[in-house]
Structures are given as C-alpha cells and as structure tokens.
Amino acid sequence: MNALLRLWSVIDDRLGISRIVKPLMEHKVPPxxxxxxxxxxxxxxxxxxxxxxxxxxxxIYVPSTNDAYRTLQYISDSALLxxxxxxxxxxxxxxxxxxxxxxxxxxFLTASYKYPREGNWMSGVILLVCTLVMGFTGQLLRWDQxxxxxxxxxxxxxxxxxxxxxxxxxxxxxxxxxxxxxxxHFYDLHVFIIPAIMFAVIGLHLYLVVYNGISxxxxxxxxxxxxxxxxxxxxxLKEKGVPFWPDAAWRDALFGSLVISLIIxxxxxFGPPHLEKAPDPTLLHxxxxxxxxxxxxxxxxxxxxxxxxxxxxIVFPLGIxxxxxxxxxxxxxxxxxxxxxxxx
Amino acid sequence: xxxxxxxxxxxxxxxxPRPVEGMVDEIRRKFLILISLGAGAFATTAVTVPLxxxxxxxxxxxxxxxxxxxxxxxxxxxxxxxxxxxxxSSPLIWGGSAAKCAAWLRRDNQSSFTAFSVDCxxxxxxxxxxxxxxxxxxxxxxxxxxxxGDVAAGPPPDPLQQYPxxxxxxxxxxxxxxxxxxxxxxxxxxxxxSNPRAMG
Numbered sequence: 001m002n003a004l005l006r007l008w009s010v011i012d013d014r015l016g017i018s019r020i021v022k023p024l025m026e027h028k029v030p031p032x033x034x035x036x037x038x039x040x041x042x043x044x045x046x047x048x049x050x051x052x053x054x055x056x057x058x059x060i061y062v063p064s065t066n067d068a069y070r071t072l073q074y075i076s077d078s079a080l081l082x083x084x085x086x087x088x089x090x091x092x093x094x095x096x097x098x099x100x101x102x103x104x105x106x107x108f109l110t111a112s113y114k115y116p117r118e119g120n121w122m123s124g125v126i127l128l129v130c131t132l133v134m135g136f137t138g139q140l141l142r143w144d145q146x147x148x149x150x151x152x153x154x155x156x157x158x159x160x161x162x163x164x165x166x167x168x169x170x171x172x173x174x175x176x177x178x179x180x181x182x183x184x185h186f187y188d189l190h191v192f193i194i195p196a197i198m199f200a201v202i203g204l205h206l207y208l209v210v211y212n213g214i215s216x217x218x219x220x221x222x223x224x225x226x227x228x229x230x231x232x233x234x235x236x237l238k239e240k241g242v243p244f245w246p247d248a249a250w251r252d253a254l255f256g257s258l259v260i261s262l263i264i265x266x267x268x269x270f271g272p273p274h275l276e277k278a279p280d281p282t283l284l285h286x287x288x289x290x291x292x293x294x295x296x297x298x299x300x301x302x303x304x305x306x307x308x309x310x311x312x313x314i315v316f317p318l319g320i321x322x323x324x325x326x327x328x329x330x331x332x333x334x335x336x337x338x339x340x341x342x343x344x
Numbered sequence: 345x346x347x348x349x350x351x352x353x354x355x356x357x358x359x360x361p362r363p364v365e366g367m368v369d370e371i372r373r374k375f376l377i378l379i380s381l382g383a384g385a386f387a388t389t390a391v392t393v394p395l396x397x398x399x400x401x402x403x404x405x406x407x408x409x410x411x412x413x414x415x416x417x418x419x420x421x422x423x424x425x426x427x428x429x430x431x432x433s434s435p436l437i438w439g440g441s442a443a444k445c446a447a448w449l450r451r452d453n454q455s456s457f458t459a460f461s462v463d464c465x466x467x468x469x470x471x472x473x474x475x476x477x478x479x480x481x482x483x484x485x486x487x488x489x490x491x492x493g494d495v496a497a498g499p500p501p502d503p504l505q506q507y508p509x510x511x512x513x514x515x516x517x518x519x520x521x522x523x524x525x526x527x528x529x530x531x532x533x534x535x536x537x538s539n540p541r542a543m544g
Contacts, residue, residue, distance in 0.1 A: 065441060065442040066441070148442075149469060152463065152467070152469070156467045156468045156526070160526055166525075166526075171403060173402075174402045175407065175434070176407040177432065177522060179407075179432075179434045179442050179443065180437075180442055180443070181402060182442065185402075279441055279442070281441070281442070281445060281446060282427070282446040284462055286470050287484070288484065301466075302484075306499065309499065309501070
C-alpha cells in the first residue's frame with residue numbers, strides 16, 4: 001500500500017493532477033443544491049456511456065451502403081452481447097435526450113440562466129441541438145429501410161430553407177440524391193464532427209459551471225442584480241457553502257450510477273430497436289418515422305396548412321432555438337423564484 | 345588619460361547603445377510575429393484548399409440523366425400500373441442498393457407509358473399504388489393522389505413527378521434524372537427546375 005502511495009506521489013508530482021483536481025473537488029457549493037441538481041450530471045453520464053458503447057460498436061460497424069445493414073444484423077444477432085450493447089447505445093441516447101430535457105426544465109424553472117450563468121445556458125442550448133442531431137444521425141446509421149426514407153424526409157425539409165435549401169439538400173445527400181457517399185457523410189457527422197463539437201462545448205459548459213458556481217435555489221424576494229450578485233453569492237458560500245465532493249457530488253454519483261444501471265437493464269430487457277427491411281429504395285412498402293423524441297414533430301406535419309407548411313418546418317424549429325439561445329440575453333436579471341416572475 | 349576621463353568614457357559606452365538595442369529588439373519581435381503569423385496563414389491555407397475542395401465537391405458534381413431499360417414491351421399490360429426498378433447514374437461504384445430507384449409505370453396505350461416518381465411531393469415518403477382504388481397513397485401523412493398523379497387529398501403540395509419514358513426496339517426505357525426535391529425552386533446548385541404540374 002505504501003509502495004502504491006509512493007508511486008502515486010511520484011506520478012502526481014510530475015503531472016500535477018492533485019493541484020488541478022483537488023480545488024475542483026473541494027470548491028464550495030450552495031448547501032441546498034440537492035436532488036433537483038442531479039440531471040445535468042446524469043446527462044453527462046449518459047453521454048459518456050454513448051461514447052464508450054459507440055466506440056465499441058464502431059469496431060464492427062462498416063459505414064458502407066453495401067455492408068452497414070449486414071454488420072448491424074451481425075452486431076444484433078451474432079456478436080457476443082452485441083444485442084445488449086446496441087440496446088445500451090439506443091437507450092443511452094433516449095436517456096440522454098430525456099435528462100437533457102429535464103435538466104433544461106429545472107434550469108428554466110429556477111431561472112438559473114440569469115446573470116452570471118448566461119454562457120452556461122447558451123452552451124447548453126448548443127448541446128441540446130448537438131444531441132438531437134446525434135440522435136437523428138444515429139437513427140440513419142441503422143441504414144435500414146426506415147433510415148433510407150428518413151433521409152429523403154429530412155432532405156425535403158432542409159430543401160425548403162430559403163436560399164440555402166438546395167445547397168443543404170445536396171450537402172445532406174452528398175450529391176444529387178441518395179448515393180454511396182450519403183451514409184459515409186452521416187457517419188462522419190455522427191462519429192467525428194458532432195462529438196468533437198460536443199466535447200468542446202461540454203468542456204466549456206463544465207468550466208462555466210465551476211467558474212460561475214452552481215446556482216443556489218431561488219428565494220422569493222431576492223432578485224438577481226448583476227451589480228451585487230457575485231458578492232452575495234460569495235458571502236453565501238463563505239457562510240454556508242459545503243465542499244462539492246462529497247457533500248453535493250454524492251447525489252450525482254448515486255443518481256448517475258442508477259441511470260447507467262437503468263439503461264443497462266432496459267437494454268437487457270427490451271434490446272435494441274428492431275431493424276426494418278433492407279435499405280433498398282425499391283422496396284416501397286415502408287412506413288418511415290423518426291424515433292420517439294421527434295415523432296410529435298413528424299405527426300404535426302400532417303396537420304399544418306399548405307400555405308404555412310414551409311414556414312412551420314423552418315421558422316418553428318429555428319424560432320424555438322433562437323428563443324432558447326437568446327433567453328438570458330434579454331432576461332438576465334430579476335426574480336428567479338418561479339411564482340414571482342412571468343414565464344421568463 | 346586620467347582615471348577620471350577613462351571612467352567617464354566607459355560610462356558613456358555603457359549607456360549609449362541601449363536605446364538602439366531596444367529598437368533592434370522591437371523590430372526583431374515584430375519580424376518574428378509577422379513571420380509566425382505569415383507561416384501559420386500559409387500552412388492553414390495550404391490545408392484548407394484541398395480540404396474544402398474535397399468536402400464541397402459533392403455540391404457541384406451533377407448526375408447526368410440516363411435511359412434505363414425496365415422491361416420488354418409485351419411485359420406491360422395496357423392500363424396496368426406496376427413498380428419498375430432501375431439504377432440511377434451514380435458514378436460511385438460502392439453505392440450498391442443506394443443507386444437503385446423505383447417508379448410506378450403505367451402503360452396508357454399501345455405505345456405510350458407514364459412513369460411516376462415514387463416520392464411523395466410532401467416529404468418524400470414512398471407512395472403505393474392501390475389498384476382497386478386506382479389511387480396512390482402515402483403512408484406518412486395521409487397524402488392521396490389520383491390515377492394521373494394529381495393530388496386528391498392530404499398535405500402534398502404538388503402532383504407526383506414523372507420520368508420520361510420511351511420504347512426503344514421493343515424495350516421500355518425510363519429516363520432517370522434528378523427530380524427537383526422542392527417544386528418551382530429555380531435556385532441553388534440544382535439550377536432551374538420545371539414545374540411538375542406541367543410535366544407529363
């Protein structure tokens with residue numbers, strides 16, 4: 001044991017791990033940040049699970065229009081525990097989206113996006129978009145009949161964007177229409193480009209969480225004033241703050257572990273999503289539909305009037321994104337208690 | 345020369361070059377900054393040109409129209425609408441099934457055919473021909489088309505698009521070509537598109 005401690009001491013002296021990690025672990029957080037604050041870390045745990053299961057799946061999956069479907073069949077039916085692993089990747093994605101939603105709802109309800117945490121919120125909105133894009137591109141990588149026709153549907157929506165539409169259409173298809181490069185383009189997005197963006201933005205998000213501190217639960221009659229907030233927050237931490245580890249982080253560790261366990265259990269019980277028929281565009285008896293988190297939007301498209309349809313397809317999602325992204329720019333001070341403020 | 349004079353001279357020698365050295369350092373630093381930024385800009389451009397060209401090439405590469413045989417003339421009964429499949433003109437040899445296309449082909453009379461695109465004009469789901477109803481149905485959002493491809497019900501904004509068909513030496517051929525995803529666009533890399541309502 002002493003030898004191990006000495007070895008650690010030698011390594012730590014050279015790498016300076018303790019000097020970086022210790023202050024992070026011991027930094028003070030508000031004492032009342034309890035169970036409502038565990039959803040952000042649960043989302044991060046789900047993301048980490050997506051990374052490791054995705055890396056494992058990529059050792060077999062071949063992103064080729066000829067082979068992708070067959071390799072997925074192999075993963076699901078023949079590879080040792082491949083069925084379970086694919087299920088974990090699927091339920092991990094669902095959980096990540098679900099907990100991201102709950103986390104954002106908590107931040108919104110407690111108005112934690114107000115000063116000085118505007119950047120936390122805005123980076124979170126970018127992560128929301130990245131997560132949805134990851135979910136959709138992941139569905140396309142199944143490369144079954146559903147995926148092939150889903151690309152058609154996505155392209156037709158992108159094509160309605162004014163001016164940029166035809167370019168987006170060709171970029172999504174990687175050509176004039178579905179072809180050999182379409183799948184590899186989506187694979188590139190799903191495995192390299194979007195994860196790289198997510199790693200960078202998650203890094204920024206976590207840095208801001210530490211730099212600005214975890215928001216204290218809102219108290220009615222205690223509005224945020226950018227001129228005095230930081231002094232008040234520092235005073236609160238000085239008086240009542242508790243160290244992040246273990247006083248606050250134990251809940252994150254416990255809840256995160258439960259979430260991972262739930263994903264593993266769901267994957268074991270229900271398995272991965274069923275692969276539809278082969279990705280052959282000449283098999284016309286198909287009923288393409290997105291995964292559950294976009295199903296509501298897909299259904300609404302049946303109801304929107306002709307004249308408003310393009311507006312609905314483009315302006316509605318863009319409007320939601322812009323409203324969320326710029327929310328703290330316009331409403332960064334005032335009451336945080338949900339019953340004492342208007343919607344924002 | 346007295347010791348006093350030597351001392352004054354030495355003091356002068358120590359002091360005079362300093363501003364010049366400072367200026368040289370300043371110029372040297374500016375030069376180093378310039379050469380660092382210049383070399384970095386050159387290297388970045390040298391990487392960006394082939395990288396962007398490679399990535400953006402699909403935006404400009406066009407797939408030419410091509411006539412594809414879909415069956416012998418005698419295989420098609422007058423009045424029947426059947427699914428035919430053929431390959432597009434994709435130059436990517438690894439495309440596999442992604443290069444396959446389908447159309448609903450109807451023999452109108454002895455020598456005339458109509459080939460409907462299988463893509464619903466609403467969001468591109470595959471439409472199905474129902475022979476008893478003599479209509480095309482889209483499974484996604486309930487789009488319905490008449491026998492001639494006109495919209496009967498649901499959200500589709502335009503009639504089904506059509507491919508040109510010809511009979512060449514008793515072989516029926518469909519011309520695969522890029523059909524506009526959004527009708528009446530006339531913009532962007534795909535160039536002006538014809539109004540599908542006017543087609544066929």
